Amino acid sequence: DSSALDGVPANTQVDGLVVGFTFHDAILSVANPSDPSKVTLASLAKEDFAPGFADTATIGSTMVQVRITQITKSFVSVSMKDKPDVESVEVGQTVSGTVQSIKSEGKLQGVFVFIGMDRSAFLAWEECSEGWGAKNDLKFGDTVDVRVLKIQDRADTKDVYLTRRPGSLERPDPLPEAEVNNEAFKGVSQETWLDGTVLKLIKKGAMIKIMSPDGQDKAVGMLNSRMFSAEFKKTAAPGQQVKVRLELPGGNLTRGNAQKIELTMKGVNEPADAVDGD
CATH class of the missing domain: 2.40.50.140 (Nucleic acid-binding proteins)
Structure with missing residues (x-):
């Protein structure tokens, strides 16, 4: 019962008695330093062993000093290594x-x-x-x-x-408000493909920095997941270069009072996907 350590903060040093081993860790009996009568079990993962511990530890007799790394309702984890700074x-x-x-x-x-x-x-x-x-x-x-x-x-x-992504750790910076110029896109045809950079991926879709056809102006558009290409769903990544076009007809750039220009990767006569991605 991890409640035995209620009030004990993470990184507190406690004494632990080795009471068992699994394939992945050692099981210790640890006591609340303020009230030794309160005892619970803790998991000491192999990667947190001190050098030589695995070769010398004996169930029921080896006492070690460990650092509490995490306490949840269901388990306690400890380490024999110093706290990372x-x-x-x-x-x-x-x-x-x-x-x-x-x-x-x-x-x-x-x-x-x-x-x-x-x-x-x-x-x-x-x-x-x-x-x-x-x-x-x-x-x-x-x-x-x-x-x-x-x-x-x-x-x-x-x-x-x-x-958890592989590859480069570089990520694009947000587009400063002072550089956003939606007006420059009002005369752009729906059939015109624009150069874009993925700024951020969200559950609704992707935020895309777009360039005007003449390369002089920028804006931020919303690419709803319904408007993704099949390939983009698999490869989407922050910083990725993409081709998009304006989604809405009649010279409309945004829906209602939204600030982001609505974009699509679909062809002119290609329908949107039936359901938003989640």
């Missing part, structure tokens, strides 16, 4: 973490991953898999291997962002 984490580094929470609504959609630091790192929805629209297979408590995508300075700490 954000200063020691580097962009491009591969790390292993545990899914701590999943955020599926609002502007910030993705997975918070505990990688042993004081603050969880963030794996955005678009960074969870290759392509677009793959069902997120991650669940609370899952172990996941990720790469450090970027580290962003804040006033008193640093935020770590992660990716």
